[in-house]
Amino acid sequence: MILTSSCAAIYKDSAKPPAARSTEENWTDPNADYVSAYAASTPLAEKAAWDFVAEHPEMQLTTINPGGVFGPPMDANYGTSLELIEQVFNGDFPMYPDINLPMVDVRDVAHMHVAAIDNVDAIGERFAANAGALTMVETAQVLQAAHPDRKIPTRKAPNVLIKLMGMVVPIMKQAAKNLGRNSDVDGSKAERVFGFSYIPSADAIRSSAEFVAAKG
Numbered sequence: 561m562i563l564t565s566s567c568a569a570i571y572k573d574s575a576k577p578p579a580a581r582s583t584e585e586n587w588t589d590p591n592a593d594y595v596s597a598y599a600a601s602t603p604l605a606e607k608a609a610w611d612f613v614a615e616h617p618e619m620q621l622t623t624i625n626p627g628g629v630f631g632p633p634m635d636a637n638y639g640t641s642l643e644l645i646e647q648v649f650n651g652d653f654p655m656y657p658d659i660n661l662p663m664v665d666v667r668d669v670a671h672m673h674v675a676a677i678d679n680v681d682a683i684g685e686r687f688a689a690n691a692g693a694l695t696m697v698e699t700a701q702v703l704q705a706a707h708p709d710r711k712i713p714t715r716k717a718p719n720v721l722i723k724l725m726g727m728v729v730p731i732m733k734q735a736a737k738n739l740g741r742n743s744d745v746d747g748s749k750a751e752r753v754f755g756f757s758y759i760p761s762a763d764a765i766r767s768s769a770e771f772v773a774a775k776g
Contacts, residue, residue: 562624565624566606582742609623620684625687625689627663630664645765662693664764675755688747689750723739
């Protein structure tokens with residue numbers, strides 16, 4: 561059985577230093593105050609699957625844990641990752657909090673799921689799907705360079721401003737709590753086991769923006 565989990569189930573482990581990069585050995589702490597309800601649900605759901613398989617040894621489990629999934633969507637019914645690119649592309653944010661996000665192209669996520677089906681080395685393993693984390697500023701810079709005709713802000717917001725906003729703006733509360741936390745996850749195990757190289761995060765972002773630009 562191949563289960564789609566999330567890097568969110570990995571990178572908010574309270575047992576590791578906040579600035580340290582995570583691996584598949586890490587688990588997000590669902591009880592930490594800096595963990596959103598969504599992020600808390602991801603380790604709980606994945607651990608429930610591992611517990612179920614442990615009770616049913618005739619079953620085999622592999623989990624694929626993608627970061628933010630970008631790249632070319634199949635149609636206009638895309639999710640929150642591409643909505644973020646659309647907002648940055650449209651210049652909706654005057655500046656960005658100093659946080660990063662693990663990223664992966666949807667084509668690599670699909671490849672990993674298919675490759676895991678018949679690979680015995682994948683049984684019982686978690687695989688972070690992450691081509692490399694980029695900060696929000698770096699993401700904006702990639703889009704601005706690819707589309708210089710658009711007004712895409714690339715400024716980093718001062719941490720003190722994000723903390724102040726987090727006291728009064730609900731959407732900024734989690735950003736404020738995660739300043740200084742490294743959300744990058746080592747995705748190299750997937751490359752070794754499945755024998756591929758990730759599409760670079762910047763290329764995945766550019767592919768997303770090309771779809772947004774064509775749509776609009």
